[in-house]
Amino acid sequence: MPILHASFAVPLRTFQLEIELEVEGTVALVGPSGAGKTSVLRGVTGLVKPSAGRIALDDEVWFDSARRVFLRPDERRVGLVFQEYALFPHMTVRENVAYAGRRRVDEFLERFGISHLAHAKPTELSGGERQRVALARALARDPGVLLLDEPLSALDAHTKVAVRGELQELLREFGLPTLLVTHDYEDAASLADQVGVIVDGKLRQLASPREMVARPADGFVASFTGANLLHGTARPHGGMTAITLDSGKVIFSTDSAEGPVHVVVYPWEVLVGHAHQQDSALNVIEGEIRSLVHIGNRVRLRIGELTAEVTEASVEKLGLQLGTHAVASFKATGTRLVSSTRS
Amino acid sequence: MAAAAHRLGPLVLGFLYFFAIVVAMTFMVLPIVAIFVHVPPAKLLAQLSNPIVTDALIVTVKTTLVAQVAILLFGTPTAYFLATRRFPGRALAITLVELPIVLPPAVAGVGLLVAFGRLGLLGSTFDFLGINVAFNQAAVILAVALVAGPFYVRQGIASFEAVDTNLVSASRTLGAGPTRTFFRVTLPLASGGLGAGQAIALARGLGEFGATIMFAGSLQGKTQTLPLAVYYSFELVDGLNISLAISALLVLISIAILLSVKLVTAWRPTRGAVATVGRREPDVALD
Numbered sequence A: 001m002p003i004l005h006a007s008f009a010v011p012l013r014t015f016q017l018e019i020e021l022e023v024e025g026t027v028a029l030v031g032p033s034g035a036g037k038t039s040v041l042r043g044v045t046g047l048v049k050p051s052a053g054r055i056a057l058d059d060e061v062w063f064d065s066a067r068r069v070f071l072r073p074d075e076r077r078v079g080l081v082f083q084e085y086a087l088f089p090h091m092t093v094r095e096n097v098a099y100a101g102r103r104r105v106d107e108f109l110e111r112f113g114i115s116h117l118a119h120a121k122p123t124e125l126s127g128g129e130r131q132r133v134a135l136a137r138a139l140a141r142d143p144g145v146l147l148l149d150e151p152l153s154a155l156d157a158h159t160k161v162a163v164r165g166e167l168q169e170l171l172r173e174f175g176l177p178t179l180l181v182t183h184d185y186e187d188a189a190s191l192a193d194q195v196g197v198i199v200d201g202k203l204r205q206l207a208s209p210r211e212m213v214a215r216p217a218d219g220f221v222a223s224f225t226g227a228n229l230l231h232g233t234a235r236p237h238g239g240m241t242a243i244t245l246d247s248g249k250v251i252f253s254t255d256s257a258e259g260p261v262h263v264v265v266y267p268w269e270v271l272v273g274h275a276h277q278q279d280s281a282l283n284v285i286e287g288e289i290r291s292l293v294h295i296g297n298r299v300r301l302r303i304g305e306l307t308a309e310v311t312e313a314s315v316e317k318l319g320l321q322l323g324t325h326a327v328a329s330f331k332a333t334g335t336r337l338v339s340s341t342r343s
Numbered sequence B: 001m002a003a004a005a006h007r008l009g010p011l012v013l014g015f016l017y018f019f020a021i022v023v024a025m026t027f028m029v030l031p032i033v034a035i036f037v038h039v040p041p042a043k044l045l046a047q048l049s050n051p052i053v054t055d056a057l058i059v060t061v062k063t064t065l066v067a068q069v070a071i072l073l074f075g076t077p078t079a080y081f082l083a084t085r086r087f088p089g090r091a092l093a094i095t096l097v098e099l100p101i102v103l104p105p106a107v108a109g110v111g112l113l114v115a116f117g118r119l120g121l122l123g124s125t126f127d128f129l130g131i132n133v134a135f136n137q138a139a140v141i142l143a144v145a146l147v148a149g150p151f152y153v154r155q156g157i158a159s160f161e162a163v164d165t166n167l168v169s170a171s172r173t174l175g176a177g178p179t180r181t182f183f184r185v186t187l188p189l190a191s192g193g194l195g196a197g198q199a200i201a202l203a204r205g206l207g208e209f210g211a212t213i214m215f216a217g218s219l220q221g222k223t224q225t226l227p228l229a230v231y232y233s234f235e236l237v238d239g240l241n242i243s244l245a246i247s248a249l250l251v252l253i254s255i256a257i258l259l260s261v262k263l264v265t266a267w268r269p270t271r272g273a274v275a276t277v278g279r280r281e282p283d284v285a286l287d
Helices: A037-045 A093-100 A105-111 A127-140 A157-174 A185-191 A209-214 A219-224 A312-318 B002-038 B041-047 B051-084 B090-102 B105-116 B123-128 B137-161 B165-173 B178-206 B210-215 B226-234 B240-267
Strands: A004-011 A016-023 A026-030 A052-057 A060-064 A078-081 A145-149 A178-182 A194-199 A202-207 A228-237 A240-245 A250-253 A259-265 A271-273 A283-295 A298-303 A306-311 A325-330 A336-339
Touching (some): A016 A037, A016 A178, A026 A037, A037 A078, A078 A127, A127 A157, A185 A209, A194 A219, A202 A209, A202 A219, A219 A336, A228 A306, A250 A283, A298 A325, A306 A312, B051 B137, B105 B137, B105 B210, B137 B178, B178 B240, B210 B226
Parallel strands (some): A078 A145, A145 A178
Antiparallel strands (some): A004 A052, A194 A202, A240 A250, A283 A298
């Protein structure tokens, strides 16, 4: 598989986007809106000219500020799928796909299961169908790199899961270096081999989804991956670390740290019960259940300052309800500490 | 008593409301109706073979065709440029382009005369080249282009601005250069609005009077267009019938243009991008 090298800077309105990436396999950039995610894609495609840097697909140089190389978007072998798909409204599905390359159009229509829509106009299609047309059109160009801008955000929750599955399969099949941006960490983690968290134009961390959960670089990255983020002051305590939370409560961690810290606890590592159990969970936070949200077959509970995720079955078994008292416990080994100076 | 007065208020208001509507509608429709009922239609039809009418028709068709083609060929690139480029002085440039829309046509005619006429700014240059513009058909074309062109350019700017920039970007990333992108994506998407703009320019150009009479004069068979002929015939003995015949003809042409604009904008509901024409839902509903 070829590798996309992209290191460049683009001045944006309030900050400068500075990015350095090696895209092999699928890389997902996540971050809040306005973090500069889309500008990364625009830079790679050549729709925006970076102020400095170098972009190359293997040894095919697309942009090099030192050597004054700048290829126009139409000269780069790149396929971009726009956030709202940007299908040409005055053309049929077939004409859209044929726009990039007249060869093998039927093959692509067939491949993406849109042959029966060949003569339909984009306005007549559903969200999922539009995305398939957009993908077919981008890939019909025979690109060396695939770029996806918020590929799932235009879809409703119901379609999203199915389309995400299709997309996973496609990315594997085409085997192109793929760079996608999304504001949803779950989408990023499910689609990509590597996830980069980008804030204010800077890459905070680039790691595999698993590593990012295990060792978040800072508090922001941790909260973005869906973790609980508590603040406190750490001091060594009998081979472990004791953290006095802002609430005054003391908890323990096996990570070592001293001074102000962010405490990272993942919701799926929190146990919930009515009373404190005699088990290996060292840390306990008690309180009223303040919110209760169903997500698929899971339930997210808010107990005190902590969010816990449990199965629907255990909520029923324990009779957990809004306003009832509950005990949340988590192990010291599942209590990660990151320095709070960086964010 | 007080209660009765209370009920009377809305009633009076309601009456005034409908009274205003009836007066306005009648006022606007009556002159058009009058043109057709003043003289029997058969008589109107007979007048159409009058040499004054046929000459004016030929002059109008010839000058209109050339002027509209010129507006299309010169106006489209101008509108595209002003719609897509950001440069210092852009707002000023757009204002200057729009100025002839609000300028009294007679002033535009005087301007043309002192710019291109024999004694004008470029007059001696034209003279040297053996071109005399004033008081011939070229003058009619210039007058129509100056007065009607801005309507097309203004509509064109709005139409090009309404084209989704993502579609243009998409075209570029799909391997199409700027030229192919313009002709395959931008122009087709703007064409509905451009067509409407051309129709407005056509309607305005057909009615051109002030600038033409100042710059081109009113010579039958040479520079006398239909609107000029309406005025010219009116001064002849028994000329009212000729004026009415031409007027009826112009009313029918105007209706045809208006209907075609409405059809085009209704037919392209997605990205019509029609700023000056086009249907608008009433903002306030009174009931």
